[in-house]
Amino acid sequence: MQSITVSEVKKAADFFVSEIKNLNVRPLRLMEVCGTHTVAIFKAGIRQMLPVEIELVSGPGCPVCVTPNEYLDTAIAYSRQSDVIITTFGDMLRVPGTETTLLDARAQGGDIRIVYSPLDSLEIAKANPAKKVIFLAVGFETTAPTAAATILTAKQQNLSNFFVLSAHKLVPPALEALLAMPHVKVDGFLLPGHVSAIIGLAPYEILGTQHNIPTVVAGFEPLDILRSVYMLVKQVIEGRAEIENQYSRIVPIDGNKAARQVLEQVYQPCDAVWRGLGKIPGSGLELKSGYNEFDALAHLPVKVGHSQEPRGCRCGEVLSGIVKPTACPLFGTACQPEHPVGACMVSVEGSCAAWYKYGAGRWQM
Amino acid sequence: MCLAVPGKVITKIDMLGTVDISGVTRQVSLILLPEAEIGDYVLVHAGFAIQKIDEEEAQKTLELFKELGLYAEHNG
Ligand code: SF4
Numbered sequence: 001m002q003s004i005t006v007s008e009v010k011k012a013a014d015f016f017v018s019e020i021k022n023l024n025v026r027p028l029r030l031m032e033v034c035g036t037h038t039v040a041i042f043k044a045g046i047r048q049m050l051p052v053e054i055e056l057v058s059g060p061g062c063p064v065c066v067t068p069n070e071y072l073d074t075a076i077a078y079s080r081q082s083d084v085i086i087t088t089f090g091d092m093l094r095v096p097g098t099e100t101t102l103l104d105a106r107a108q109g110g111d112i113r114i115v116y117s118p119l120d121s122l123e124i125a126k127a128n129p130a131k132k133v134i135f136l137a138v139g140f141e142t143t144a145p146t147a148a149a150t151i152l153t154a155k156q157q158n159l160s161n162f163f164v165l166s167a168h169k170l171v172p173p174a175l176e177a178l179l180a181m182p183h184v185k186v187d188g189f190l191l192p193g194h195v196s197a198i199i200g201l202a203p204y205e206i207l208g209t210q211h212n213i214p215t216v217v218a219g220f221e222p223l224d225i226l227r228s229v230y231m232l233v234k235q236v237i238e239g240r241a242e243i244e245n246q247y248s249r250i251v252p253i254d255g256n257k258a259a260r261q262v263l264e265q266v267y268q269p270c271d272a273v274w275r276g277l278g279k280i281p282g283s284g285l286e287l288k289s290g291y292n293e294f295d296a297l298a299h300l301p302v303k304v305g306h307s308q309e310p311r312g313c314r315c316g317e318v319l320s321g322i323v324k325p326t327a328c329p330l331f332g333t334a335c336q337p338e339h340p341v342g343a344c345m346v347s348v349e350g351s352c353a354a355w356y357k358y359g360a361g362r363w364q365m
Numbered sequence: 366m367c368l369a370v371p372g373k374v375i376t377k378i379d380m381l382g383t384v385d386i387s388g389v390t391r392q393v394s395l396i397l398l399p400e401a402e403i404g405d406y407v408l409v410h411a412g413f414a415i416q417k418i419d420e421e422e423a424q425k426t427l428e429l430f431k432e433l434g435l436y437a438e439h440n441g
Contacts, residue, residue: 004427011434036368063366089411091366117412119394139366139411146411149396194369197408197416223430249422250408256416259397349366 016226034192035062035349042358044222057321058351066274070307072097079110086112087121088136118150125162137164142194144168145259148266163296172203173283188214188232193247200255208241219247276316313342325352369410
């Protein structure tokens with residue numbers, strides 16, 4: 001595929017920035033929902049380019065960050081059982097649970113393996129028939145179909161020692177819940193491109209029709225983000241609250257039907273607890289009865305102590321865009337990427353980690 | 366975690382494909398994108414192809430950015 005030169009990128013960026021400035025907006029708070037956007041915004045220095053009236057705030061779009069401590073405590077408790085192998089994506093390892101992390105549990109002898117794909121768990125299960133392999137099924141609509149497809153494959157292969165500990169989350173119900181929270185003020189959403197590649201545009205329509213909030217599905221290149229901000233600001237100026245698709249090269253209007261079918265075959269929506277946001281109706285996924293045999297919690301007994309969120313950590317307010325990470329008294333002192341207190345300081349996509357790594361300039365004031 | 370990388374499908378046998386991701390080949394499942402064919406650009410996430418990249422749309426976006434750059438140059 002063709003590409004665009006650095007000077008062309010720079011000129012197009014200047015164009016979007018000057019057009020945004022020409023729109024003369026009142027102060028606006030636009031939320032980038034996805035952690036990958038948060039990182040891209042920092043890397044490209046997009047905050048510094050925008051007029052001061054436009055504030056970009058990060059949302060609850062880092063799956064690791066929104067997974068509550070109770071889940072981690074459960075995973076850690078499983079990892080201490082001698083006949084269990086835990087498989088997980090790498091970013092879960094350093095997230096602090098109530099007392100410890102999966103990384104520490106591994107150092108203490110727990111068999112915890114990082115996988116690139118959930119399918120790798122099936123190979124591990126086949127190679128270890130005397131063990132129970134539990135995959136930590138975390139992630140939004142982008143990732144959930146990959147877990148669902150893995151469960152379907154396990155069923156076809158009659159694997160009886162593969163399980164999932166499911167904490168998948170759905171983005172649109174969380175955005176609605178955010179809008180209902182009294183302290184949250186958002187004038188528009190930059191919607192997550194890769195979640196939308198699966199679910200399409202329809203699930204977000206309610207944000208415009210019922211909550212009067214403009215939304216734009218955004219790509220991840222700096223120009224995609226600038227163009228999406230421009231599209232959002234234009235909607236506000238013109239009094240529109242629609243869903244627009246800036247990322248049409250990846251996101252078809254109706255998303256990925258095959259992926260959704262696989263997802264719907266295996267999972268059904270359920271209420272789910274989000275770190276900081278609490279319980280949100282219909283925002284999680286649970287296994288349907290035909291696939292219950294793969295549910296770790298239903299079949300493998302485990303004792304978990306009392307779970308609590310870290311003291312002093314303001315992840316909840318950070319994840320809902322109420323405060324910036326710098327407002328947390330632990331930011332950069334007791335809490336740093338090398339010794340994180342809260343989940344938002346761990347994942348590369350966590351807001352606190354991104355602010356720590358790239359944060360400098362006016363938003364530190 | 367929702368990061369996905371683009372690659373080109375170079376082989377397809379049933380629902381298993383090989384995808385070239387920036388010069389590195391990787392086996393990916395096509396269960397979630399059964400319509401992917403050899404030569405297609407796809408987005409890969411956690412070992413699965415999850416969406417096709419619409420090359421025509423990608424080209425349009427690129428051209429739009431180029432045009433706006435030129436426009437900015439002439440009017441800036
Ligand atoms: S800086 Fe650390 S303690 Fe404070 S909100 Fe972020 S993750 Fe939590």
